[in-house]
């Protein structure tokens with residue numbers, strides 16, 4: 001027994017070695033700093049990421065450890081993003097002149113709104129900068145294309161810097177108070193996608209960002225200089241409270257991501273090109289419905305169980321797999337037989353997925369640690 005446990009540890013440690021090497025290169029960017037605050041942030045982030053990956057490998061559970069990193073990432077992103085912008089322009093609010101000068105940071109949620117106008121007018125209808133700055137349009141597009149080809153909608157569980165907010169709130173209560181949500185609502189995000197894509201094309205401006213994005217409440221927002229701006233601000237705050245905090249708390253689901261986010265709906269189509277999917281082994285499934293109950297994005301249904309795979313909205317978080325009492329669910333590579341080397345297939349998914357999350361989260365977590373140390377030592381989150 002003792003020998004078996006040692007072997008399990010050893011195997012998990014060896015499997016984690018490539019991740020340790022790759023995360024070290026990503027976090028250090030190939031050079032070691034002598035600044036003690038940055039060094040502390042680097043070492044802490046490195047241990048944090050690799051402990052979680054080791055636990056994923058050793059315990060066979062995915063979502064339990066992923067969610068910790070994903071939520072910490074979302075909070076760290078807001079700390080480092082706001083501090084960065086307050087340093088750069090003295091405020092979290094965007095002024096009208098900064099919008100005119102195209103200095104708005106780009107975010108992947110805008111992508112579905114840019115497609116039709118890009119095809120029609122050959123311009124990106126977003127007041128951002130193409131290259132060479134923080135959150136430039138070109139770099140976000142490159143990250144998005146790479147992630148979509150490999151992970152598909154896995155982006156929403158392994159890359160989005162905002163999704164950790166409703167993911168985190170959906171885990172606080174032990175049991176849901178809202179136990180079920182009518183099926184018709186499961187398609188709401190596709191309706192939002194259609195509406196914002198068409199209105200953005202008609203008005204040649206990103207209407208979701210201007211009117212509906214709940215995350216404006218915790219990132220940058222436009223200065224309130226008119227009644228319209230005031231109404232927009234009230235909408236952002238209300239949507240954040242309702243869709244990101246209260247409903248995820250009560251329903252224990254990712255309501256903003258699962259039912260409202262137009263990028264999430266759009267990203268569902270990229271699941272068609274990703275080589276990875278979540279499959280049900282119908283020989284093992286006893287139809288207990290546990291996976292349907294826990295799925296944060298309503299991507300498991302009776303039909304999924306009959307068809308043997310998750311719906312196209314699946315974000316590949318692994319929560320259903322962690323919770324299935326019969327081990328009937330697994331990460332699966334398309335084109336291979338179901339049941340073929342499940343551990344190997346899971347690892348082939350976990351390496352790119354975890355590395356992507358580490359790449360997206362690592363810099364933000366390090367920056368947030370440096371700023372929090374600064375808060376305790378100098379009384380400010382700003383580094384200058």
Ligand code: SF4
Nearest residue numbers: 285286288289291324
């Ligand atoms: S949790 Fe597992 S056994 Fe239960 S319905 Fe889902 S796949 Fe089947």
Ligand code: SF4
Nearest residue numbers: 295314315317318320
């Ligand atoms: S089907 Fe499973 S892996 Fe996909 S989103 Fe739902 S819980 Fe996550």
